[in-house]
Amino acid sequence: KQEVTQIPAALSVPEGENLVLNCSFTDSAIYNLQWFRQDPGKGLTSLLLIQSSQREQTSGRLNASLDKSSGRSTLYIAASQPGDSATYLCAAGGSYIPTFGRGTSLIVHP
Amino acid sequence: DADVTQTPRNRITKTGKRIMLECSQTKGHDRMYWYRQDPGLGLQLIYYSFDVKDINKGEISDGYSVSRQAQAKFSLSLESAIPNQTALYFCATSDPTSGSTDTQYFGPGTRLTVL
Numbered sequence: 360k361q362e363v364t365q366i367p368a369a370l371s372v373p374e375g376e377n378l379v380l381n382c383s384f385t386d387s388a389i390y391n392l393q394w395f396r397q398d399p400g401k402g403l404t405s406l407l408l409i410q411s412s413q414r415e416q417t418s419g420r421l422n423a424s425l426d427k428s429s430g431r432s433t434l435y436i437a438a439s440q441p442g443d444s445a446t447y448l449c450a451a452g453g454s455y456i457p458t459f460g461r462g463t464s465l466i467v468h469p
Numbered sequence: 470d471a472d473v474t475q476t477p478r479n480r481i482t483k484t485g486k487r488i489m490l491e492c493s494q495t496k497g498h499d500r501m502y503w504y505r506q507d508p509g510l511g512l513q514l515i516y517y518s519f520d521v522k523d524i525n526k527g528e529i530s531d532g533y534s535v536s537r538q539a540q541a542k543f544s545l546s547l548e549s550a551i552p553n554q555t556a557l558y559f560c561a562t563s564d565p566t567s568g569s570t571d572t573q574y575f576g577p578g579t580r581l582t583v584l
Contacts, residue, residue, distance in 0.1 A: 363511070390571065391571060393572065393573065395573075395575075400557075400578070400580070401577060401578065402473075402559060402575040402576055402577045402578050403512075403559070403561075403573075403575040404575070405572050405573065405574065408571075408572050448511065448512075450512075450573070452571060456514060456517065456527075457573065458511075459511035459512040460511050461509065461510055461511045462511065
């Protein structure tokens with residue numbers, strides 16, 4: 360059974376810092392790896408999806424990488440802003456069904 | 470207008486009551502999912518459906534049932550609600566034939582409280 364772990368569980372940084380969120384998965388036979396953002400009490404918004412054949416995806420200040428052999432993905436956020444404060448979840452896509460991590464709660468303070 | 474909608478957005482009910490949560494989507498996707506989220510935990514899959522005639526149990530289906538009335542509609546029922554079913558419930562859709570392969574699109578969630 361796939362297990363997805365996200366470290367750290369919570370992170371507080373000052374505005375402007377570059378930061379890295381980590382996601383690890385136990386079964387490397389994944390179809391894709393997706394990163395989501397969730398604001399308090401709200402639904403999930405897809406940020407980036409990396410196919411199993413890809414190594415990274417970029418969108419604006421976000422960059423996600425995937426290393427299947429080591430079972431790891433990272434989400435890099437450049438020049439963090441208070442508006443980036445949210446919970447970030449990763450999901451490892453198996454045979455049609457994704458497995459979610461518990462998320463990293465990020466606070467960016469001015 | 471939102472592509473994936475859920476009704477109701479909030480619901481408080483009592484133990485033993487039957488509850489139905491509804492999900493509608495305008496994305497034209499065949500695949501639909503129901504998840505629950507508990508504080509500090511990831512999302513757990515309850516049921517999923519890959520087309521109108523397809524229903525599959527997820528990892529925590531006990532105490533729940535679903536109905537796929539049409540491509541656009543997927544309902545989740547709690548036959549006899551219990552307090553540990555208090556959670557945030559999400560509906561999601563995906564379309565593996567689209568350019569963004571199998572990206573999941575989520576509804577805004579239903580907050581259910583069982584007293």
